Amino acid sequence: MITFDEAFDRLISHEGGFSDDPRDSGNWTGAAQGVGQLKGTKFGIAANSYGYLDIKNLTLEDAKVIYKRDFWDVCGDTHPAIKFQLFDASVNHGRSNAIRFLQRAVKVADDGDWGVISQAALQLMDSNDVLLRFLAYRLKFWASLQKFDIYGRGWTNRGAENLLFAAEDN
Secondary structure (H helix, E strand, C coil): CCCHHHHHHHHHCCCCCCECCCCCHHHECCCCCCCCCECCEECCEEHHHHCCCCHHHCCHHHHHHHHHHHHHCCCCCCCHHHHHHHHHHHHHHCHHHHHHHHHHHCCCCCCCCCCHHHHHHHHHCCHHHHHHHHHHHHHHHHHHCCCHHHHHHHHHHHHHHHHHHHHHHC
16 A cells, blocks of 8 residues: 555655746636736645745645645545545646546546545446546546646656556556
């Protein structure tokens, strides 16, 4: 079973240091380019969700506490490979979007709320099938974003790395 510390070490390799790129909506406290304050993102902790924080001076330990509290336990019992993928997607896309990807992967209504129906469907499916479907939905999501031309290479590399993790973990 992958531990939170192991998952965090993997995930933080996808998340960079401080960035205040004005083209990135996540760097703005208003969650849209040019709306609110440009406070940036650091270690994947973004101004659009954590605008009350001093993002620029956030420490790695601060980020780790936030990750554990807000993103680690997203759904019930699941295979460790799925748990890591859901954790990474929750940080990258937000909990609700990550849950929607997993709900699509297990073929239930994608309402962004993890409940007993979603959990039952997850437990009935082969973990490898869930992983492949989950990562496919994630890749489709990235490709649908208007800023894919700007950030797509990094997103695609993250997806490829996560496919390798999925193969290793499953």
